[in-house]
Amino acid sequence: MYFDIGNLVWLQNAVKPSAIADGTITALQQMAESVNNIDETNFPNGFPQGLVTLQSLPFTEWLFPLVLSQAPITTTTSGSCGGFLTWSPDKFPGGSGWYFEAAIQISSATYTATAQLMNGTTVIGSVSTQATSWAVVRSAALTMPDALVSLTVNLESSDPSATASLWAARLIYVP
Numbered sequence: 001m002y003f004d005i006g007n008l009v010w011l012q013n014a015v016k017p018s019a020i021a022d023g024t025i026t027a028l029q030q031m032a033e034s035v036n037n038i039d040e041t042n043f044p045n046g047f048p049q050g051l052v053t054l055q056s057l058p059f060t061e062w063l064f065p066l067v068l069s070q071a072p073i074t075t076t077t078s079g080s081c082g083g084f085l086t087w088s089p090d091k092f093p094g095g096s097g098w099y100f101e102a103a104i105q106i107s108s109a110t111y112t113a114t115a116q117l118m119n120g121t122t123v124i125g126s127v128s129t130q131a132t133s134w135a136v137v138r139s140a141a142l143t144m145p146d147a148l149v150s151l152t153v154n155l156e157s158s159d160p161s162a163t164a165s166l167w168a169a170r171l172i173y174v175p
Helices: 005-012 019-036
Strands: 062-075 078-087 098-106 113-119 122-129 135-138 149-157 164-173
Touching: 062 078, 062 149, 078 113, 078 164, 098 113, 098 122, 098 149, 113 164, 122 135, 149 164
Parallel strands: none
Antiparallel strands: 062 164, 078 149, 098 135, 098 164, 113 122, 113 149
């Protein structure tokens, strides 16, 4: 990972930099220096030994982004939204704590927009809405594959006269 300090130029060239802007620049420069030069001096007490499991961390949900589009993806039929993820049961926790969530909408409340988490042509989970404004919809608990597979996200409209839109999709793990 590399933090490009050039991203701070807009802040450095503010017409009247304030003490807050100066403090922000200093803090971000220090963060960039730390991230770009990680070595044993960043961890004076040594690196943690052993693996840290997701279940042992104090978060109630872990988010795994699949689709984070700059603009909504739309269709009047059905189509892939990408979201390519190689699922390996050896690398992700098992169990029933997995959910699929998507931000979707449909142009007419008469019809339905559906986002699907796919393993090839097999639907692992799906969410639907008839909302004409953005709705974040979460699936029921998923049964994840027990083998190495490639997961993608599909979007479909229930009728060609209505446009289904998807802005984001993610897997969620609840330990």
